[in-house]
Amino acid sequence: MSLTNERIQQRLTEKFGDVLTGFEEPFGLLTFTAQKDYNLKVMQFLFDDEELRFRFLTDITAVHYPDRKNEELAVVYHLHNFQDNIRLRMKVFVPVASPKVFTATKLFESANWMERETYDFFGIEFVGHPNLIRVLNVDEMTYFPMRKEFPLEDSSRIDKDDEMFGRGGTF
């Protein structure tokens, strides 16, 4: 019998109980939220367990929700079980004032650059990462461009008339 979302949820709830919340299946992809101190423990369990075998890290990214107080930043992990070809998504919410989560580099080597990228764009601090520096943007950049408090446009540009772009001005 191949692994199903129900079975994964059942195994996770048995093991972690209240730590994991918000189980849902948008487009058939099992998604849940973990408490921020448990991200590594959950991934370790998913990795080691002989039935679950989530041993491939597809992606790490983050989302900024400015309106959610004390959990403004969501770190999102995508995991893949190659044998049963089943994927899942785990979210961890952290406050923007202290965006600290444990690094996954001890478990997945590939997490190294993914976490650097997430740090680069969202400023998530991965505790225990061996080399947490910017990877895509210039080193001199002083902010995290994908956070919503920063304008997407380059602020050094003075020749653009906002009215022509349908923003600001007299419209």
Next chain:
Amino acid sequence: MARPVQYNTKVKMVEIPEGYSGEGFYATNFDKAIGLARKNSIWPLPFATSCCGIEFMATMAATYDLARFGAERMAFTPRQCDLLMVMGTISKKMGPVVRQVYLQMAEPRWVMAVGACASSGGIFDTYSVLQGIDQVIPVDVYVPGCPPRPEGIIDGFMKIQELVGNESLRRRNSDKYKELMESYGIR
């Protein structure tokens, strides 16, 4: 029987610059003679990062044939080139690289910004893109377009030729030029 190889009899020559000539001698000033030589043997250094580079490939190829203008040799070494052609979006991370290439070129050197992105950042009004290469190096000719057609690039190239041909030999030693370089923090 006609020869299999026809010699090109329609060779176009540049005009002799203004000067004094008589029997067995011809005299003109250095500015004109050197300008003439320089403008008809510009060695371009293509710095192509995106779609404008594709248009440049068309410009170099047989139909448009940039070699007609004396720019036969594309060199990919800045030390030997006269003209830096920046074609495509330059991200902020690429900025120091463009600058480094420019600094490695020997004087006299010219710069052409091809396309909207190299000239002004174009549609990429965003945190990661340099808003025009004139933020890091001085530019002589801007070619508009997104991307410009090969005709546009050739037009820009001919504008460069005009600049090269008419440049005073003392320009690069002038205070104004030094001031320009100073404003980019060069030397």
